[in-house]
Every structure is written in C-alpha cells, then in structure tokens.
Amino acid sequence: MxxxxxxxxxxxxxxxxxxxxxxxxxxxxxxxxxxxxxxxxxxxxxxxxxxxxxxxxxxxxxxxxxxxxxxxxxxxxxxxxxxxxxxxxxxxxxxxxxxxxxxxxxxxxxxxxxxxxxxxxxxxxxxxxxxxxxxxxxxxxxxxxxxxxxxxxxxxxxxxxxxxxxxxxxxxxxxxxxxxxxxxxxxQGGAQAIRRLAADRPPLPVLRASTTECEAHRRYLETLAAAGSCAWLELESLPGDS
Structure with a gap:
C-alpha cells in the first residue's frame, strides 16, 4: 500500500x-x-x-x-x-x-x-x-x-x-x-519473500477449556446479560444453533 x-x-x-x-x-x-x-x-x-x-x-x-x-x-x-x-x-x-x-x-x-x-x-x-x-x-x-x-x-x-x-x-x-x-x-520498496512452513512440522496442540473454566465463562456471560444484554447468550438461544 x-x-x-x-x-x-x-x-x-x-x-x-x-x-x-x-x-x-x-x-x-x-x-x-x-x-x-x-x-x-x-x-x-x-x-x-x-x-x-x-x-x-x-x-x-x-x-x-x-x-x-x-x-x-x-x-x-x-x-x-x-x-x-x-x-x-x-x-x-x-x-x-x-x-x-x-x-x-x-x-x-x-x-x-x-x-x-x-x-x-x-x-x-x-x-x-x-x-x-x-x-x-x-x-x-x-x-x-x-x-x-x-x-x-x-x-x-x-x-x-x-x-x-x-x-x-x-x-x-x-x-x-x-x-x-x-x-x-x-x-522500503523491496518485496518480502513468502516464508512457507515445513510440511513435516508437528501439529499444533489443541487445548480445550476445562469444566471449571466453562462454568466460570457461563457465569460471566450471565453477569453481562443481567447488566443489559449479552450477544453470545442471545446467539446461543437462536433456533437451529447448537
């Protein structure tokens, strides 16, 4: 640009x-x-x-x-x-x-x-x-x-x-x-080379939230909803959402 x-x-x-x-x-x-x-x-x-x-x-x-x-x-x-x-x-x-x-x-x-x-x-x-x-x-x-x-x-x-x-x-x-x-x-006007990732690189670990963390997150969303509105909870309640 x-x-x-x-x-x-x-x-x-x-x-x-x-x-x-x-x-x-x-x-x-x-x-x-x-x-x-x-x-x-x-x-x-x-x-x-x-x-x-x-x-x-x-x-x-x-x-x-x-x-x-x-x-x-x-x-x-x-x-x-x-x-x-x-x-x-x-x-x-x-x-x-x-x-x-x-x-x-x-x-x-x-x-x-x-x-x-x-x-x-x-x-x-x-x-x-x-x-x-x-x-x-x-x-x-x-x-x-x-x-x-x-x-x-x-x-x-x-x-x-x-x-x-x-x-x-x-x-x-x-x-x-x-x-x-x-x-x-x-x-400065030069073209930046594309740095490609190695094909044999190890997969990135997927860290999932624990039950305790999910419960804490839910309580926080409910606090937001009580104070006004919470878009996350509203989206979850839409028909067809899972």
Missing amino acids: RQIVLDTETTGLEPSQGHRIIEIGCVELVNRRHTRRSFHQYLQPDREIDEGAIEVHGITNEFLTDKPRFADVAEDFLKFISGAELVIHNAPFDVGFINHELSLLGGGQGRLEDHCTVLDTLELARRLHPGQKNNLDALCRRYEVDNSNRELHGALLDAEILADVYLHMTGGQTSLTLEGREAEQAG
Whole structure:
C-alpha cells in the first residue's frame, strides 16, 4: 500500500481570488513505513503573498523570485503521487489549490482525483475525537508526536509531522506484517519473500477449556446479560444453533 502524505503553503486562502501554491511537500509511506522518499518544491506564484500568510509560513516574495513555477514541476509532481492514496489534513483546502493549479495548465492533466485517491485526516480526527481541537498541533499533543521544530508552518515539515500523527491515529502500527527486519525491507520498496512452513512440522496442540473454566465463562456471560444484554447468550438461544 503506497501513501503520500501531502501539505501545501499558499499566498492566501482562496484560489478563486487568484491565490496560488508557493510550496509543496510530500513524504512517502509504503506498507505504513517511511521510505524516506519525498517531493519538495518552492514555487514562484507570479503574485504577491498576503501579509497574513507570511506570518503563518514565513515565506517571502523575495525568497520565491528565482523559484520555478507550478507548470515547471507539474509532471514530476504528478508522477510522484500517481496511483497513491494522498493523506492530507483538511484535504479540501489543498486539493482545491492543486486542482486550481492544474486547471491553469489548460486542462490536459485533469484533476488531482484522476491521479490518486484522497484521505482527509481532519475528517478522521473529528470522528475519533468529536468536540475536541483537531488541528495538527492539537493532534501532536494528543499523540505525543514531537513538533518542537514547528515554529512556522512549512509544507515538508508539516507533511513529515502529519505522517507520524496519521500512523499513531490509525493504531501506531508501522507495518502490516509481523516480521521486523523483513517488514522494514518491504516498507522500503523491496518485496518480502513468502516464508512457507515445513510440511513435516508437528501439529499444533489443541487445548480445550476445562469444566471449571466453562462454568466460570457461563457465569460471566450471565453477569453481562443481567447488566443489559449479552450477544453470545442471545446467539446461543437462536433456533437451529447448537
């Protein structure tokens, strides 16, 4: 499973008002492991950056003077994200800006959704923590992810932080396999070999519950039923069950 954690910085808040992307940062996860592959680019927006935006990310008009335009990097960017699931915090904002940039290319590249799928971690966080703050800083505190270097917003830094938050938020699991070293190699893009069990291996022992254990289990189920309901006992009482 290939995922790209993405963040952008912009000249302002509304692409409909002519605002543009000035930084794209992406980090790659494969099988829930960092591969250390990334895409990072500052962009010349051909317009002034709002003062409020500069206060957030610290990127100035002067800094971007010699940077490439989105059209110059669009092919490499789309190649990097193609076929992946994008993981974005407040996805409508970033997706809206990227689709605006793609539209300015003449429409030949389509929309972002034509190249990949999108997972919004803000929506996920709101389902997991309703009624609480779910911005990236709040999630870092909640999941004890170090964001001490985040004095200002930055697309690549925020993507790296979001990747760690996402892994914690979805279980803290960094691999879908149990083998440590082999899983790490698989996460770096290598194929994990299938480990087959020997045909002559001894059969696994089957340990059955004793009469005392069965009686204790039954008493526990009856306690649950007395407190409300017990699905196990309800299933046992269905006609035809044995």
